[in-house]
Amino acid sequence: MELATRQLIYVSRHPCAELYNRFHQRGWQVEVAASAREASRAARDRGATGGLLDLSSAFPAHEIAAFEAPLTLPHVGWVATATAGQLGDSGLRRLVRDYCFDYVTVPSSGERIVDSVGHAFGMAVLADPLASQGQMARSEGEMVGSCEPMLQLFRLIRKVALTDAPVFISGESGTGKELTVVAIHERSIRRQAPFVAINCGAIPPHLLQSELFGYERGAFTGANQRKIGRIEAAHGGTLFLDEIGDLALESQASLLRFLQESKVERLGGHGSVDVDVRIISATHVDLQAAMRDGRFRPDLYHRLCVLQLDEPPLRARGKDIELLARHMLERFRKDTSRRVRGFTPDAIAALHNYPWPGNVRELINRVRRALVMSDTRALSAADLELADYVATQPVSLAQAREAAERQAIERALLRHRGRFSEAASELGISRVTLYRLLCAHGMRQDEGAPPELRDLPAGVALQL
Template sequence: MEPANRHLIYITREVNAQLSEQFNARGWQVDVAASARDVRRALRSEAAAGGLLDLSSQFDSREIIALEPCLTRPNVGWVAATAPGQMQERTLRRLVRDYCYDYVTMPYEAPRIVDSVGHAYGMVVLGAGDDDTPPARAGEGEMVGSCDAMRALFRAIRKVAMTDAPVFVSGESGTGKELTAVAIHERSVRCAAPFVAINCGAIPPHLVQSELFGYERGAFTGATQRKIGRIEAAHGGTLFLDEIGDLPLESQASLLRFLQEGRIERLGGRESIDIDVRVISATHVDMVRAMDEGRFRADLYHRLCVLQIEEPPLRARGKDIELLARHMLERFRHDGTRRLRGFSADAIAALHNYAWPGNVRELINRIRRAIVMSEGRLITAHDLELADFVDVAPVSLAQAREAAERQAIELALLRHRGRLGDAAQELAISRVTLYRLLSAHGMRHIPVEPGAHQMPN
């Protein structure tokens, strides 16, 4: 007998009467919402709830963006209903991948949807009251993390994405500043327009002007035809100025003028061109020191730094280091020829003991190298070239057992595409025990192989 009075948030433009009757018959209290305001009204308590997002009812892009903050609520297990071919749209694909436990494609049977929402609701209930245990994977698109610093970053991304003001992303090299810029762009009203990135530190100083603003034919020797600059190419979308702290002083004046007037002139041209872009900039440089030393204009900095986001270094992300390592192993495991099962206990110890001066970029490189060079079924500290960092703080037997148990569950769920009954049978435990272990390990987001119900990156 299923419990009664479970709460369902049904987001749709056109209510499916048969579907609503099925939910009512199974003991659900249904709240229909046609807008973000309706959803916020329905989410009046922190109690666990199920959610059905009917994307087939043709919400426009602005409505989807307005709904997204509602989908981040941890007490609702969302399932999406989509029309055939709808997942070809990048924004919807990301929305389903990042916030939904499952999705179904029309035509669909009502009992199938009710069961799926019930499963999502059950997974939320499992995690209720266990805030100290992070989910197995949480994040923003390509960004992965569940520590306090990353949760704060994700909240900041969602907030600044709703405005058009310039954003300044600061942080050490390798922390993923461009991923943050992409995440902001994809959640903004400009998501369908271009995202153009330029590394200001990688372009020779004498070419910066032409790269940013473009040039006309005959502007200089070798200019045989007109070239559109990066700023003009981003018209209507987002311009990402990476390593802005390395921009030469002579180019800073031109960039400041563009930011003030919203117009550019190509080199060798006389026409003034109106440009509409949202500017996001990033650097690892200490900008206060750069301004004090006269290497960066203060007026330009204040134009760029209306909103600021700080990217946390990897060493400050605690358990996220292991979370990221496992994510990268799954992502790149096909680089190697062996069927790797995960990380050994000494590898996990080394991951936490190493300072990661190269941050996430270094982590990715070490894991990809280990995948290719490993000679066993588990990646070891030696494979990661971090053997010297094992003895600093060896893992306890309890930690090793916990890591092995979690790994066994993850692999079983991957092999059976998230089917709990089949995974429990392989592990020789009951389904109830598997639910308890999922909760204990914070595995509310069940990993599913591509081709099942998880959307590809």
């Protein structure tokens, strides 16, 4: 990789102009990030990258803890700079020890820092390509994927983020619907405003009204002070109604009124409050069936479902299954003191054979559990508790072709009730070729063969 293409994520609250210029002179393209969130976003949008984490710029404690996410990305070679006394802090020391290629005590020469970052970048380039397949994947926020259904989802996220229309996200449990909602919010003009999520299925119906709309002091026993509801708290931003399909019918009517008027009335209040929010809802429930059964109001459905996104199940994401498994392995590698290097071949086979009823959430849980319980350097199918889904007998390409050919012939003959001419015509071959194929596959029955083919030897060579 040429120097001109080197990229650096410089994480600092007070970036040094002299150091910035020195990197630029040495052929680096520098992007400054002021927080862990900005660093994560910058790191996920590119391939192998150098990273400089300026711990000496006095990040607050909660920000230090948040740096673990970008520091775990395998394609970034991180170097930390810190003052002499900072590494006495156990939390900082652990981050530097576990995730950084090197650290430099400041004050120090700019050349020393640039050289150290260059070495870290080189190690990131040399990283195991299987362990860093995420570089080749596209991402939206915390979501990673390279299959066509996910690329299509990413395109739709960018489109709907530009509008203020209500969005409805459907998909099975565990597919990552909330990550899609967050990605939409962070790409919208409301990204600096509040993001408020409420699980409609987790709150009892008699409490949902007060949670959504709030209440005034004295509205009921125990209401000792005014409480702002979730809808009002999201003013100017995005309100995420998760598991909207589990919302009770009596609550659906109140929510519909708010969607029509963009006003809320607190319990015990006498006036309405104007609220400007963008509504995004999601559910694993089939709302079409719920409407037919009278469990969900059609008028509410049509208010919520202006733009619809479908979250693909994990089993439909093909090569993304292995990609996500490796991504989770890197993310949760800290759960064990052993240096786990990846997955065994039988684990990869099981990952693809298993139907994943729990989707991405189940994949995360299986990888985390395997990391803790396994005693080996590579996670096996047994570690993932998927030993029953390993293919017992490997199949060669020739065997696969032979099986497919035999099956096609059998089905054609069954459809045409053994009539050679019609079956051969459907298969795009002659009657003679069809009979020779029957001989080759051990399917020949001389008494049912055409007259001109009955005397052909069983071992006749195929002439396709």
